[in-house]
Amino acid sequence: MTEATLIIGNKNYSSWSLRGWLAVKMSDLEFEEKLVPLFEDNHADTMARETPAGKVPVLLHNGNTIWESLAIAEYVAELNPAAKMWPLDAGRRAEARSIACEMLSGFTGLRSQYHMNCRKVFPGIEATEACANDIARIQTIWRDCLTKHDGPFLFGEFSIADIMYAPVVSRFKTYAVPVDDTIQTYMDAVLDLPDMQDWYAAAETEPWVIEEEEY
Numbered sequence: 001m002t003e004a005t006l007i008i009g010n011k012n013y014s015s016w017s018l019r020g021w022l023a024v025k026m027s028d029l030e031f032e033e034k035l036v037p038l039f040e041d042n043h044a045d046t047m048a049r050e051t052p053a054g055k056v057p058v059l060l061h062n063g064n065t066i067w068e069s070l071a072i073a074e075y076v077a078e079l080n081p082a083a084k085m086w087p088l089d090a091g092r093r094a095e096a097r098s099i100a101c102e103m104l105s106g107f108t109g110l111r112s113q114y115h116m117n118c119r120k121v122f123p124g125i126e127a128t129e130a131c132a133n134d135i136a137r138i139q140t141i142w143r144d145c146l147t148k149h150d151g152p153f154l155f156g157e158f159s160i161a162d163i164m165y166a167p168v169v170s171r172f173k174t175y176a177v178p179v180d181d182t183i184q185t186y187m188d189a190v191l192d193l194p195d196m197q198d199w200y201a202a203a204e205t206e207p208w209v210i211e212e213e214e215y
């Protein structure tokens with residue numbers, strides 16, 4: 001029997017849904033997906049009915065309703081400690097949480113210009129100053145972590161920190177952000193994850209297309 005339901009938005013566009021979905025997958029919690037399409041005429045009503053904060057993702061499990069992607073990740077990490085979703089070392093774990101929180105609370109320059117779109121590649125859209133500053137900061141974070149912890153993921157083993165940056169990897173690919181070999185190797189490791197490939201395959205077959213696709 002399915003234990004949990006994860007409410008998500010369109011896989012092609014919803015970066016926060018991708019974070020929540022990757023976290024639940026990593027935890028091995030059995031779940032079913034409920035997709036609430038974004039950008040529909042009745043979207044606001046549906047979101048108000050289905051979600052506490054009018055946003056996805058939302059996890060329903062054992063009578064609990066959990067929203068905010070990091071809260072979902074923390075919840076499922078606690079459900080299954082064997083999945084080792086955070087680094088085991090307290091110092092590394094704190095550092096991983098720091099960069100996860102930096103992602104969740106910032107990088108609005110990147111987020112507001114380079115929207116996630118798994119299906120497309122849009123090279124040549126020049127980054128605004130705010131977006132370029134965010135890209136530089138993110139690359140510094142990634143390079144520091146990969147050098148310090150020897151890759152292939154930010155803290156060696158795949159963790160919630162990588163989950164929080166997975167949609168950024170996707171955006172860097174879509175907008176052909178120039179990167180060095182270290183960053184490209186990291187991006188490839190994330191994009192090659194079976195769960196990422198499954199998400200991309202599902203995004204590819206979704207029927208919804210928003211205007212932005214015509215860039």
Ligand SMILES: N[C@@H](CCC(=O)N[C@@H](CS)C(=O)NCC(=O)O)C(=O)O
Binds near residue numbers: 057
């Ligand atoms: N801080 C939230 C952000 C959630 C969020 O903004 N989700 C977007 C989809 S990517 C959403 O639901 N947008 C619908 C809307 O604003 O109407 C999280 O971490 O889950």
